Amino acid sequence: MVNSLFTKQDENLVSMENVSEKIKIYPSYYLQKLPGTSPQLFLREGVAEKIIRLAESLSGQLSLVLIDGWRSYETQRYLYDRAVACFHKLGHTEQQIKEEMPGFVAFPSRDPACPAPHYSGSAIDLTLAKGQGWLEMGTDFDDFTDKAGLNYYEGKEGLSGSALRARNNRRKLRRLMESAGFVPNPTEWWHYSYGDRTWAGANHTVPLYGGTEK
Numbered sequence: 275m276v277n278s279l280f281t282k283q284d285e286n287l288v289s290m291e292n293v294s295e296k297i298k299i300y301p302s303y304y305l306q307k308l309p310g311t312s313p314q315l316f317l318r319e320g321v322a323e324k325i326i327r328l329a330e331s332l333s334g335q336l337s338l339v340l341i342d343g344w345r346s347y348e349t350q351r352y353l354y355d356r357a358v359a360c361f362h363k364l365g366h367t368e369q370q371i372k373e374e375m376p377g378f379v380a381f382p383s384r385d386p387a388c389p390a391p392h393y394s395g396s397a398i399d400l401t402l403a404k405g406q407g408w409l410e411m412g413t414d415f416d417d418f419t420d421k422a423g424l425n426y427y428e429g430k431e432g433l434s435g436s437a438l439r440a441r442n443n444r445r446k447l448r449r450l451m452e453s454a455g456f457v458p459n460p461t462e463w464w465h466y467s468y469g470d471r472t473w474a475g476a477n478h479t480v481p482l483y484g485g486t487e488k
């Protein structure tokens with residue numbers, strides 16, 4: 275697939291800074307001083323509009339915390355290599371790593387046919403907050419274990435109070451994001467996308483956005 279086939283490839287990346295009182299930015303990778311990061315968070319214009327509309331619809335003290343949006347190739351490469359090294363250290367086999375990686379960190383591809391989702395500016399990592407506190411989700415951001423799975427708490431009996439809160443908060447984030455047209459990543463409760471190849475697969479259509487530089 276070539277870039278001209280992405281119908282929204284010309285859309286700009288826009289900064290999410292000061293776009294809504296209901297949106298806070300927590301640039302985790304910049305704060306970790308990873309290569310290729312910046313304190314700003316960028317999304318494709320159409321994706322940004324959806325997120326702003328969603329945020330503005332939140333009631334009371336609820337708000338969105340955006341953790342990552344458009345991601346440079348350099349950052350994607352770093353995250354990928356770091357996760358592989360971490361899985362090796364934990365004793366995972368090559369086969370396990372091959373199977374686990376796509377769910378947790380996409381391959382750092384700039385291939386127009388198959389760009390890493392965040393490199394297209396249409397994938398987003400986020401959570402919900404109430405006042406200053408982030409809602410309980412059961413794991414930290416970028417916890418690359420089964421526990422981060424979107425449905426980890428579903429269908430489990432005898433959940434503790436905090437597990438029940440995490441289950442309900444994951445459901446809440448999912449309901450909000452899906453009703454705005456985003457698709458979730460089954461292995462990471464914080465990752466959603468609109469218009470990338472994951473979204474296209476789930477909607478039996480073609481991606482709207484390819485990879486892009488800032």
Ligand SMILES: C[C@@H](N)C(=O)N[C@H](C)C(=O)O
Nearest residue numbers: 377378379380391392399
């Ligand atoms: C690394 C994590 N925050 C994330 O975004 N994972 C997905 C699978 C990705 O890298 O596209």
Ligand SMILES: [Zn+2]
Nearest residue numbers: 397398399465
């Ligand atoms: Zn993500």
